[in-house]
Amino acid sequence: MTRSARRFDDFMNRTFAPFRDVSGEHVNAACGHVLDDLRDGSARASAHAAPDLVLAQPPFLAASSLKRTSRWIQFAGAAVLVLAAAVGSTIEWRRADSSLYRVIEGAARLGDTIQANSGAAAILALADGSRVEMRSQSELSLERTDDGLRIRLDSGSIIVNAAKQSGGHLYVQTKDVTVSVVGTVFLVSAEPQGSRVAVIEGEVRVQLGTTEKKLLPGEQVATNPAMASAPVIEEIAWSRNVDEHVARLQQIAPATQLPSPVGAREPRDVFEAATIRLAAPLFPSGGRIGGPEPPPQARPPVPGALLCIGGELQIDPRRFAVSPMSLQGLIGLAYGRTCQSMEQLVGGPDWVRIDGYNVEAVIPVGTPGYTGRQLRNGAAPKLQAMLQSLLADRFRLVLRREMREMAAYNLVLVTEGKLTPATETRERVILQFPVNGPPPGPSFRMAGTTLARFAETLPMYTGRPVIDKTGLNGVFDIVLEFPELAGCCTGGTDPRPLVAEQLPRRLQEQIGLRLEPTRGQVEVLVIERVERPTEN
Amino acid sequence: MATPVLKMPDVSSAASSRLRPELERLFHEHSNMLYRTAYGMLGNRADAEDVLQTLFLRLLRRDLPDALIRNPAGYLYRAAVNASITVIRSRKRFVQGDDDTFEVAVEDAHSTEPDELHRRLMAAIAGLNPNDTQVLVLRYVHNRSDADIARLLGVSRGTIAMRLFRARLRLRKFIGEKQ
Numbered sequence: 001m002t003r004s005a006r007r008f009d010d011f012m013n014r015t016f017a018p019f020r021d022v023s024g025e026h027v028n029a030a031c032g033h034v035l036d037d038l039r040d041g042s043a044r045a046s047a048h049a050a051p052d053l054v055l056a057q058p059p060f061l062a063a064s065s066l067k068r069t070s071r072w073i074q075f076a077g078a079a080v081l082v083l084a085a086a087v088g089s090t091i092e093w094r095r096a097d098s099s100l101y102r103v104i105e106g107a108a109r110l111g112d113t114i115q116a117n118s119g120a121a122a123i124l125a126l127a128d129g130s131r132v133e134m135r136s137q138s139e140l141s142l143e144r145t146d147d148g149l150r151i152r153l154d155s156g157s158i159i160v161n162a163a164k165q166s167g168g169h170l171y172v173q174t175k176d177v178t179v180s181v182v183g184t185v186f187l188v189s190a191e192p193q194g195s196r197v198a199v200i201e202g203e204v205r206v207q208l209g210t211t212e213k214k215l216l217p218g219e220q221v222a223t224n225p226a227m228a229s230a231p232v233i234e235e236i237a238w239s240r241n242v243d244e245h246v247a248r249l250q251q252i253a254p255a256t257q258l259p260s261p262v263g264a265r266e267p268r269d270v271f272e273a274a275t276i277r278l279a280a281p282l283f284p285s286g287g288r289i290g291g292p293e294p295p296p297q298a299r300p301p302v303p304g305a306l307l308c309i310g311g312e313l314q315i316d317p318r319r320f321a322v323s324p325m326s327l328q329g330l331i332g333l334a335y336g337r338t339c340q341s342m343e344q345l346v347g348g349p350d351w352v353r354i355d356g357y358n359v360e361a362v363i364p365v366g367t368p369g370y371t372g373r374q375l376r377n378g379a380a381p382k383l384q385a386m387l388q389s390l391l392a393d394r395f396r397l398v399l400r401r402e403m404r405e406m407a408a409y410n411l412v413l414v415t416e417g418k419l420t421p422a423t424e425t426r427e428r429v430i431l432q433f434p435v436n437g438p439p440p441g442p443s444f445r446m447a448g449t450t451l452a453r454f455a456e457t458l459p460m461y462t463g464r465p466v467i468d469k470t471g472l473n474g475v476f477d478i479v480l481e482f483p484e485l486a487g488c489c490t491g492g493t494d495p496r497p498l499v500a501e502q503l504p505r506r507l508q509e510q511i512g513l514r515l516e517p518t519r520g521q522v523e524v525l526v527i528e529r530v531e532r533p534t535e536n
Numbered sequence: 537m538a539t540p541v542l543k544m545p546d547v548s549s550a551a552s553s554r555l556r557p558e559l560e561r562l563f564h565e566h567s568n569m570l571y572r573t574a575y576g577m578l579g580n581r582a583d584a585e586d587v588l589q590t591l592f593l594r595l596l597r598r599d600l601p602d603a604l605i606r607n608p609a610g611y612l613y614r615a616a617v618n619a620s621i622t623v624i625r626s627r628k629r630f631v632q633g634d635d636d637t638f639e640v641a642v643e644d645a646h647s648t649e650p651d652e653l654h655r656r657l658m659a660a661i662a663g664l665n666p667n668d669t670q671v672l673v674l675r676y677v678h679n680r681s682d683a684d685i686a687r688l689l690g691v692s693r694g695t696i697a698m699r700l701f702r703a704r705l706r707l708r709k710f711i712g713e714k715q
Contacts, residue, residue: 004704012657012672012675012676015653015654015657015676016576016654016676016677019576019579019654019677020572020676020678022572022575026581027568027571027575030571030581030585030588031567031568031571031588033585034567034571034588034589034592035560035563035567037589038559038563038593038596317581317582369582
C-alpha cells in the first residue's frame with residue numbers, strides 16, 4: 001500500500017470509528033424497534049400531517065426535520081385512511097394516493113357499527129362538531145340517549161375531542177365504565193381485561209358501577225387494577241395529533257413541585273422513566289467536571305479553566321443517556337452551565353464532583369428533538385427542565401441562585417478594523433470544526449453574532465465569566481483559527497486546553513480583542529441540599 | 537335485521553400490511569448489517585431506523601425481486617446504501633443552529649454525535665458513483681477485506697481495488713492529500 005493510501009485509510013478509519021464501533025446493544029435495540037413497528041403494521045400517522053388530511057405522496061425520507069416521524073410516512077401513505085362520518089349522514093374516506101373523496105354506499109346510522117381497520121387511526125366527525133379519533137382495530141357504535149349521544153366502545157381506543165354540548169351530554173360507554181363529558185379531550189380504551197380513561201383537557205366524570213369519579217387533565221383511571229399503568233402521554237402515542245395533545249397536557253400540567261428555588265421557576269417537565277447508577281469515581285483527587293482530566297502539560301494558564309462537561313452523551317429521539325458524569329456535570333447540563341467556572345457552581349459534598357453516574361432516561365413523546373450540543377450549550381429547554389426535575393426528585397437537589405463578586409474578564413477592543421461585519425443579518429452559529437482532521441486544524445467560528453453572544457461562549461476556554469466591554473453593537477462573523485494545532489488531537493485528546501492556551505493571543509491578532517482580568521458580580525448556583533440518589 | 541358493519545377498506549392489500557415470514561427471516565438475517573450501514577453513513581439512529589424500515593416497507597408491497605433471492609445480502613446492502621445516499625442528498629447544507637440555537641465551535645472529543653467532519657465526508661462520498669460508495673462503506677464502516685467485499689457484491693477483487701482507487705482519487709481534494 002502506498003503512503004498516500006495509508007494516509008487515506010487512517011483518515012477514513014478515524015472519521016468512521018465512532019460510527020463503526022457502535023455497540024451491539026444499540027443495534028439490537030434499533031432493529032428490534034423497527035421490527036416491532038413492521039410487525040405491528042399499524043403505522044402511526046405522521047404528527048406532521050395536517051389534521052384530517054391523508055398524506056399525499058410524501059417525499060422519501062425528507063429533511064432531518066422529519067426524522068422523528070419520517071419512518072412512518074411511507075407506510076402511512078399506503079395504509080392510512082381518514083374517515084369522516086356524520087351521524088345520520090354518510091361515511092367518507094379518501095385514499096392516500098388520490099385527492100378524491102369516496103363515499104360508502106349507505107349512511108352511517110345510529111346503531112351502526114364502525115370499525116377502524118388495520119392500518120392507522122381514523123377520525124369520526126360527529127354532527128355536533130365533536131371528533132372521535134379511533135385507533136386501528138377499534139370498534140364502536142353510536143346511540144341516541146335522552147340527553148345527548150352515546151358512543152359505545154366495544155374494543156380498542158378512542159380519543160374524543162368533545163364539542164361544547166348545548167344542554168346535552170356526550171357519553172362514552174364500555175362494558176364496565178361510562179364517561180360523561182361536556183366539552184373536553186380524553187381517551188377511552190376498552191381492553192379485554194377492563195377499561196381505561198385518561199383526560200387530556202377539561203374534566204370528565206367516570207361512572208364505575210355506583211361510584212363516580214372526576215378526572216382532571218393528566219389523570220387516568222382503570223377499571224381493573226391488574227391493567228398495566230402507563231403515563232397518559234404513552235397511552236395517546238398512537239394518535240395522529242399526539243403533538244397537539246402533549247402540548248395540551250403540558251400547558252395544564254400542575255405547577256412544579258420542585259423544592260429548589262431555582263427549579264421552581266422552571267416548567268415541571270419529567271422523563272417518562274429514568275435510572276441512575278453509580279459508576280467509578282471520575283477524579284479521585286477532584287478536578288474538573290465530567291470527562292477525563294487534561295494532561296498537565298496541556299493545562300491552560302488560567303485558573304479554573306476548562307470546566308466544560310465531557311462524558312459520553314447520547315440523545316436519540318426518545319432516549320437520553322450520559323456515562324459517566326458527576327452530579328456537578330449533570331447540574332451543568334440541566335442549568336446550561338456546562339462551560340462555566342467551578343466558582344459559579346458551588347457547595348455540596350465532594351462526591352458531587354468526584355463520583356460518576358450513568359443516567360438513562362426515556363424522553364416523552366412530543367418533546368422537541370435536541371442535539372447533544374444544544375443541551376451542552378443550554379439550548380434544549382425542555383430536556384433541561386426534565387433533567388432539573390430528575391435531579392430534584394432523585395438527588396433531592398436544592399439550589400439557590402446568588403450574585404457573588406468573582407474574577408472575570410472584560411472583553412475589550414484594542415485594534416479597530418479587524419472584526420468582519422456579518423454577511424448575514426440572522427445570527428447563526430456554527431458548527432464545530434474538525435479538531436483531529438487535516439489542516440487547517442481547529443477553528444472557532446460564529447456567523448452573524450453580536451460580541452455579547454461571543455463573550456458568552458468564551459468561558460468554556462477561559463474558565464471565568466467574560467463580559468462584553470467592547471462597546472460595539474454590530475453583528476459580526478468571527479473566525480479564530482489555530483493552525484498550529486492541526487493534528488493535535490488524535491486519539492481522543494481534548495483540544496480545548498490547547499485552544500484555551502492560545503486564545504488570548506489569537507483574539508488579539510485575529511480580531512483585535514483582548515481579555516482583561518477584572519472582578520465583577522456574577523450569578524452562581526449554590527447547592528443548598530443534596531443527597532445520594534434514591535433507588536431506581 | 538342484523539346491524540350493518542361498515543368497514544374501512546384498506547387501500548393496500550392485506551398482504552402489504554403484514555410482515556410476511558420470508559421478510560421477517562430476511563430481517564433477522566440482515567437487519568444488523570443494514571442498520572450498521574445506514575448508521576455509519578447517516579450518523580444518527582433515527583435516520584438509520586428510517587432507512588431500515590423503509591427498505592422493508594418497500595418489500596412489503598411487492599414480490600421479492602429475483603436479484604434479492606439470488607443474493608439477499610448484496611441486494612439489501614446496496615439498497616441500504618442507496619437509501620442512505622438519498623437521505624444525505626436530501627439534507628440541506630449542514631447548519632444545525634437556528635435563531636435560538638447556540639452551537640459551540642470545537643467538537644467534543646467524547647461525543648458520539650455525528651460530527652461535522654463525518655457529515656461533510658459522507659456528503660462527498662454520496663456524490664460518488666454508488667458502486668464506489670458501496671465499496672467505501674464496506675471497507676471503512678464494516679472493516680471488510682477486499683475479498684469479502686467482492687464476495688458480497690458479486691464482483692471480482694480487481695473491481696473492488698479499482699473502485700477503491702477511484703474513490704480515493706475523487707476524495708483526494710476533500711481529504712486534503714496530494715497523491
